[in-house]
Amino acid sequence: MKTAIRIFGGIIVLVIALGAAGVAIILSTSPEEIRDFLAAQVKEATGRDLVIKGKLDLEISLVPSLVMNDVTFSKTKWASAPHMLSLKKLEAGLELMPLLQGEIQLTQIVLIEPNIQLETNAEGIGSGLKSLFGGK
Secondary structure, eight states, X not given: OHHHXXXXXXXXXXHHHHHHHHHHHHHTSOHHHHHHXXXXXXXXXXXXXXXXXXXXXXXXXXXXXXXXXXXXXXXXXXXXXXXXXXEEEEEEEEOHHHHHTTOOOEEEEEEESOEEOOOBOTTSOBSSHHHHTTOO
């Protein structure tokens, strides 16, 4: 019985230590680094620009979240709207354990005051995300 209690106690200490280490790593990352990382990842995946003009916060909890203010996603070259997407605020919930391992897994995405401009050109190609990945 004492062995089981020691093992259980060791597991609890390990979980607390991992959580503290993860929080320390996350807190040591500046909002500018997160902003640059996100913009680069979106550019690489879509060829379009993600611009976060407002404040960017990482809220630490058992379910961490990333909060971005004044966000825009660029349009396709031929579209007439200034942006395909603009948001007053974007909130993204993150899974904690994958985040501690350097992976990003979202639990939810909340769009506050979205303005989405979808267009179709003369060839029938849409300006939305589907067109970025070979669809119409």
